[in-house]
Amino acid sequence: MSASSEFIDYIFDLLKPLGPLSQRRMFGGHCVYRDGFPFAIIFDDTLYLKVDDENRDDFHAHGIHHSIQAFDKSPDMTISYYEVPADIMEDPEALCAWARTAFAVALRAKRPKKGKRKSAAGTSEKAK
Numbered sequence: 001m002s003a004s005s006e007f008i009d010y011i012f013d014l015l016k017p018l019g020p021l022s023q024r025r026m027f028g029g030h031c032v033y034r035d036g037f038p039f040a041i042i043f044d045d046t047l048y049l050k051v052d053d054e055n056r057d058d059f060h061a062h063g064i065h066h067s068i069q070a071f072d073k074s075p076d077m078t079i080s081y082y083e084v085p086a087d088i089m090e091d092p093e094a095l096c097a098w099a100r101t102a103f104a105v106a107l108r109a110k111r112p113k114k115g116k117r118k119s120a121a122g123t124s125e126k127a128k
Contacts, residue, residue, distance in 0.1 A: 014092050015040075015096060029041050034103050037107060038050070040081070041068060048083050049081060049084055049102035052080060052109070062087070
């Protein structure tokens with residue numbers, strides 16, 4: 001089941017302090033982007049935020065220990081997005097703080113563009 005448009009609107013309203021956000025359908029839900037970086041997923045009227053080693057303990061401290069399972073057809077496939085704890089969902093300021101941290105995770109996960117690398121002089125050159 002996908003997220004309802006009312007829930008998506010609700011989440012976008014809560015996250016308004018983060019600045020302009022966009023979304024698109026993905027994984028049977030909706031992926032939320034800031035500046036082109038995916039940092040949240042809305043699935044089944046539940047918000048999930050991107051997680052790495054820097055913020056995983058925050059989720060664990062709230063009893064959240066599992067990543068979302070992507071694709072109903074592949075129960076073994078997980079991605080690094082954890083459900084936002086209920087008490088954080090009820091506190092808009094805390095939710096925005098957690099979302100900012102998830103955005104930082106997305107920035108850290110950014111990969112360099114294919115085909116380009118820095119030379120020793122610091123200029124870009126085509127990878128061989």
